Amino acid sequence: MSQALVDTVPPQLQLENQLCFPLYAASRMITRLYQDKLTPLGLTYPQYIVMMILWERAPCAVKVVSEHAMLNTNTLTPLLKRLEQQGFIRRSRSVDDERVVMLHLTELGRGLRDDCECVPQALLNKLAVSENDIVQLRDLLSRLLPILSAGVNDD
Amino acid sequence: MSQALVDTVPPQLQLENQLCFPLYAASRMITRLYQDKLTPLGLTYPQYIVMMILWERAPCAVKVVSEHAMLNTNTLTPLLKRLEQQGFIRRSRSVDDERVVMLHLTELGRGLRDDCECVPQALLNKLAVSENDIVQLRDLLSRLLPILSAGVNDD
DNA sequence: GGCAATAATATCGCACACGACATAAAACAA
DNA sequence: TTGTTTTATGTCGTGTGCGATATTATTGCC
Numbered sequence: 504m505s506q507a508l509v510d511t512v513p514p515q516l517q518l519e520n521q522l523c524f525p526l527y528a529a530s531r532m533i534t535r536l537y538q539d540k541l542t543p544l545g546l547t548y549p550q551y552i553v554m555m556i557l558w559e560r561a562p563c564a565v566k567v568v569s570e571h572a573m574l575n576t577n578t579l580t581p582l583l584k585r586l587e588q589q590g591f592i593r594r595s596r597s598v599d600d601e602r603v604v605m606l607h608l609t610e611l612g613r614g615l616r617d618d619c620e621c622v623p624q625a626l627l628n629k630l631a632v633s634e635n636d637i638v639q640l641r642d643l644l645s646r647l648l649p650i651l652s653a654g655v656n657d658d
Numbered sequence: 659m660s661q662a663l664v665d666t667v668p669p670q671l672q673l674e675n676q677l678c679f680p681l682y683a684a685s686r687m688i689t690r691l692y693q694d695k696l697t698p699l700g701l702t703y704p705q706y707i708v709m710m711i712l713w714e715r716a717p718c719a720v721k722v723v724s725e726h727a728m729l730n731t732n733t734l735t736p737l738l739k740r741l742e743q744q745g746f747i748r749r750s751r752s753v754d755d756e757r758v759v760m761l762h763l764t765e766l767g768r769g770l771r772d773d774c775e776c777v778p779q780a781l782l783n784k785l786a787v788s789e790n791d792i793v794q795l796r797d798l799l800s801r802l803l804p805i806l807s808a809g810v811n812d813d
Numbered sequence: 814g815g816c817a818a819t820a821a822t823a824t825c826g827c828a829c830a831c832g833a834c835a836t837a838a839a840a841c842a843a
Numbered sequence: 844t845t846g847t848t849t850t851a852t853g854t855c856g857t858g859t860g861c862g863a864t865a866t867t868a869t870t871g872c873c
Binding site for chain 4: 814815816817818819820821822823824825826827828829830831832833834835836837838839840841842843
C-alpha cells in the first residue's frame with residue numbers, strides 16, 4: 504500500500520541511499536552505548552570528549568578545547584561550568600590575557616581518567632565488530648572530517 | 659609544555675585513536691552542512707530525516723517513523739507537532755486503534771519533496787569527496803548500524 | 814466479563830548544539 | 844594616542860535527544 508510509494512521517491516531521497524542518515528543514527532547509538540558506562544562516573548558523552556582533550560592538554564584555554572572538540576563556546580561554556588561544579592576542573596582567567604579562560608584539571612578530574620581507561624575496550628567487547636571494520640571506519644571518518652570541517656566554514 | 663602530557667595518556671583514551679569522536683564530529687558537521695540547504699525550506703535536519711521517511715511511507719503511524727528514524731516518541735512528538743504547525747503534515751488518531759496516531763502528508767508536504775531533490779547532490783558537489791569513499795563509508799555504517807542498535811537495546 | 818499485561822503515544826526534566834548577538838580585552842592603525 | 848578591528852568568551856532562544864514516568868487503549872488470560 505504505502506510501500507508502493509517508494510517507487511515514486513527519487514533514489515537520492517530514499518533513506519537507504521543516504522550517507523547522512525546512517526552517520527547520524529550511528530553517532531547517536533554510540534553515544535547511548537557510551538552513556539551507559541559514563542553515567543556511573545558522572546559524565547555525559549560530550550563531557551567525556553572534553554575530558555579526553557583535557558587529559559591530553561590541560562592546563563589550556565577554552566579555545567583549544569573548542570578547536571579539538573569542534574564545539575563552539577556557546578556549547579562549551581555551560582558544559583565546562585558543569586564539569587567545574589562536579590569538581591573535575593577549575594576555570595580561571597589568564598593573567599597574561601584577560602580574555603582567555605584557562606582550564607585546569609583537579610585531582611578528582613585527573614583520577615577520573617583511570618576510571619575511564621576500560622570504557623573503550625568494554626564497548627568493543629560488547630559489540631563484536633571486527634577490528635578491521637573499526638579501523639577502516641575510523642580512518643575513513645578521520646580522512647573525511649577535515650573536508651567536512653572545511654565545508655562548514657566556507658561558502 | 660602541556661603537550662608532553664600526551665605521552666602519559668593511555669592510547670585507548672587519546673582522541674586520535676577513538677572511533678567515537680570522528681563519528682560524533684562528522685555527524686555534526688554533516689548536520690550543519692545540510693542545515694544551510696534546509697533552513698530556506700523551513701526544515702531542520704531531523705525534520706528532514708522524518709520527512710524522507712514520510713515521503714516513502716505516509717500515511718503511517720508514529721511508531722513506523724520511530725522505528726525507521728531510530729528516534730523515541732519523546733523526541734518525535736514535539737518534532738511532528740512542529741511539522742504539523744508548518745503545514746507539512748496532518749496528525750489524526752486512527753479509528754481502528756485509538757492508541758495510534760496516523761501521519762498524513764499535506765499538499766505542501768508532498769510538494770516539499772521536489773524542493774529537496776537537489777539537496778543531496780548539492781552537498782556531494784560542494785565536498786569533493788570521492789564517490790568510492792562515500793559508498794565505502796555508507797556501506798560500513800549500514801553494516802555497523804544493526805549491531806549498534808542491537809547493543810543499545812540489550813544488557 | 815473482569816483484570817493484569819502490553820502497546821502507542823505523550824509529558825517532564827536535563828543537557829547538548831548552534832545561529833545570532835553581546836561584551837570586554839588586546840592588537841593594530843592612523 | 845585614539846579609534847577601529849580582531850579575538851576570546853559569554854548569553855539567549857529554539858530545537859533536538861533521551862531516561863524516567865504517565866496516560867489511555869487494546870490484548871490476553873482465567
